[in-house]
Amino acid sequence: MAKNNNKKRPSSTVIFIFGGSGDLNQRKLTPALYNLFLDGFMPDNFAIVGTGRTEYSDDKFRKHLLDGINDFSRRKDDKSGSWEKFAPNVSYLRMDADKAEDYKGIAKIIQDLEAAWGEHPSVLFYLAVAPQLVPDIATNLHKLKLCKDKASSRIIVEKPFGHDLKSAQELNSLLTSLFEENQIYRIDHYLGKETVQNILALRFANALFEPIWNRNYIDHVQITAAETVGVEDRGGYYEQAGALRDMVQNHILQVLCMVAMEAPVSFEANEIRNKKSDVLNAIRKIKKTEVQKYAVRGQYAAGWMKGAKVKSYREEKGVAPESTIDTFAAVKFYIDNWRWQDVPFYVRTGKYLMEKTTLITIQFKEAPKYAFPPEASETWRANRLTISIQPEMDIRLRFQAKRPGQTMSLNPVDMVFSYNDNYDEPQPEAYETLLLDAMMGNATQFMRDDQVETAWEVIMPILETWESRPPVDFPNYAPGTWGPEDAEALIAKDGRTWVTLPPKKKD
Numbered sequence: 001m002a003k004n005n006n007k008k009r010p011s012s013t014v015i016f017i018f019g020g021s022g023d024l025n026q027r028k029l030t031p032a033l034y035n036l037f038l039d040g041f042m043p044d045n046f047a048i049v050g051t052g053r054t055e056y057s058d059d060k061f062r063k064h065l066l067d068g069i070n071d072f073s074r075r076k077d078d079k080s081g082s083w084e085k086f087a088p089n090v091s092y093l094r095m096d097a098d099k100a101e102d103y104k105g106i107a108k109i110i111q112d113l114e115a116a117w118g119e120h121p122s123v124l125f126y127l128a129v130a131p132q133l134v135p136d137i138a139t140n141l142h143k144l145k146l147c148k149d150k151a152s153s154r155i156i157v158e159k160p161f162g163h164d165l166k167s168a169q170e171l172n173s174l175l176t177s178l179f180e181e182n183q184i185y186r187i188d189h190y191l192g193k194e195t196v197q198n199i200l201a202l203r204f205a206n207a208l209f210e211p212i213w214n215r216n217y218i219d220h221v222q223i224t225a226a227e228t229v230g231v232e233d234r235g236g237y238y239e240q241a242g243a244l245r246d247m248v249q250n251h252i253l254q255v256l257c258m259v260a261m262e263a264p265v266s267f268e269a270n271e272i273r274n275k276k277s278d279v280l281n282a283i284r285k286i287k288k289t290e291v292q293k294y295a296v297r298g299q300y301a302a303g304w305m306k307g308a309k310v311k312s313y314r315e316e317k318g319v320a321p322e323s324t325i326d327t328f329a330a331v332k333f334y335i336d337n338w339r340w341q342d343v344p345f346y347v348r349t350g351k352y353l354m355e356k357t358t359l360i361t362i363q364f365k366e367a368p369k370y371a372f373p374p375e376a377s378e379t380w381r382a383n384r385l386t387i388s389i390q391p392e393m394d395i396r397l398r399f400q401a402k403r404p405g406q407t408m409s410l411n412p413v414d415m416v417f418s419y420n421d422n423y424d425e426p427q428p429e430a431y432e433t434l435l436l437d438a439m440m441g442n443a444t445q446f447m448r449d450d451q452v453e454t455a456w457e458v459i460m461p462i463l464e465t466w467e468s469r470p471p472v473d474f475p476n477y478a479p480g481t482w483g484p485e486d487a488e489a490l491i492a493k494d495g496r497t498w499v500t501l502p503p504k505k506k507d
């Protein structure tokens with residue numbers, strides 16, 4: 001999806017961004033809305049209102065956002081006059097989210113827009129703020145009846161959704177007491193990624209894969225979400241999170257659901273969510289006494305990344321000198337259902353790893369080898385499908401081929417589908433897709449309350465065990481590696497290895 005060819009657009013919409021003065025809005029949200037505008041997806045009547053306690057005039061705020069577009073967006077201001085058309089729709093409302101009386105400013109803006117547009121607009125409240133502020137904002141929005149129109153008002157809640165199962169349940173019960181479930185959009189930006197959405201197309205729009213997508217043919221599945229950055233300036237947040245909370249509870253388990261779910265009968269929001277919930281419910285809960293067998297944690301030491309010296313996690317700003325927070329996590333999950341019984345799902349994620357890559361590997365079982373001479377191949381587990389989510393966007397099907405020559409010698413080769421080679425249009429950013437969905441009232445790619453809670457249930461035994469038994473070996477991996485040695489052992493003891501993509505060939 002790039003330019004809007006079918007011209008299906010949302011109706012008049014006003015978006016209030018709590019945390020308008022914050023990092024997420026400048027880097028991701030406004031750039032996404034601007035790209036939607038450039039591609040013709042914004043409604044004729046729209047308004048974007050950033051809120052925060054910082055002082056900004058409308059012009060200063062617009063300039064701050066334009067800087068964000070030029071620094072972070074996939075498209076900069078090309079000086080064609082588009083920004084000048086977009087900018088008048090953007091304004092800033094200085095308010096304290098804790099103060100109920102400040103919400104009157106929001107009511108006034110909606111009233112004025114209604115009068116100017118001659119219709120009641122859809123109203124989106126995007127909560128791009130620290131999680132502690134969410135209950136206050138939700139309560140105040142409710143108190144001032146700003147979401148009373150259940151069909152046209154929505155609240156988008158950023159991650160992290162809770163700190164653990166209990167706090168997620170509390171937050172869910174608060175939100176669902178104030179709003180209808182279909183007004184609550186719990187965002188997970190991985191679900192907006194083009195390559196993640198394509199998993200459903202690959203699996204269910206082809207007759208080829210589904211018959212072999214099960215325990216009879218699949219040996220195991222891997223999901224790697226590796227980053228080459230450290231915690232950057234988010235040490236304060238990360239100290240309350242760690243890799244398991246930050247990446248596994250949400251993004252990785254959501255991707256795992258896309259790989260493991262049953263075929264939906266429609267793309268209706270609840271149908272997809274039900275199928276994902278079934279997967280989450282079927283994930284085997286790891287016993288606390290067995291956490292060591294199934295999960296590995298790590299924390300980066302000081303070292304070198306791409307020729308530059310980097311600090312250890314414990315030296316980062318906002319991080320305790322003896323911190324026991326995990327910057328790396330790897331887990332072996334099992335899904336106890338008919339399709340996946342006994343098929344391990346290995347997942348790993350971490351900061352300061354060797355490569356920036358998010359990769360799903362479907363490793364098929366061995367082919368029977370009796371017909372070939374023993375020396376024909378080094379590997380009989382050659383068949384695998386790798387789905388590169390980012391930064392490469394491709395799908396590779398690996399199979400054995402006969403090496404040219406007079407002997408029957410086999411070697412694995414890849415059949416590659418690459419987004420860049422097949423499509424001219426640039427891929428939309430995840431936030432573009434998700435913001436458009438939210439404006440259109442399509443909650444399919446957002447998480448329902450039970451999904452979030454079940455995902456917490458899955459990781460709670462690991463979290464609680466880790467928290468009750470501080471690690472003795474932290475920091476335990478060097479920047480630029482694939483994490484702690486125990487993560488290699490986690491998979492090697494099952495006779496398998498982590499898969500990475502071959503380095504890109506230079507032109």
Ligand SMILES: NC(=O)C1=CN([C@@H]2O[C@H](COP(=O)(O)OP(=O)(O)OC[C@H]3O[C@@H](n4cnc5c(N)ncnc54)[C@H](OP(=O)(O)O)[C@@H]3O)[C@@H](O)[C@H]2O)C=CC1
Nearest residue numbers: 019020021022023024052053054096097128129130158159
């Ligand atoms: N940044 C990112 O890349 C990502 C962020 N997120 C999530 O998004 C949320 C926001 O993150 P981020 O933008 O980085 O955080 P920032 O710290 O940059 O921004 C926080 C925002 O909250 C506002 N705020 C804080 N207190 C109040 C208050 N009492 N009343 C009104 N506004 C208030 C601040 O405005 P002011 O100071 O002007 O009052 C600021 O706009 C977090 O939950 C984070 O986990 C999720 C994924 C990625």
Ligand SMILES: O=C1O[C@H](COP(=O)(O)O)[C@@H](O)[C@H](O)[C@H]1O
Nearest residue numbers: 159189225227246247251358390
């Ligand atoms: O939500 C988060 O995601 C980013 C990684 O996102 P990606 O789209 O770049 O893969 C991660 O860096 C951050 O810690 C986490 O909060």
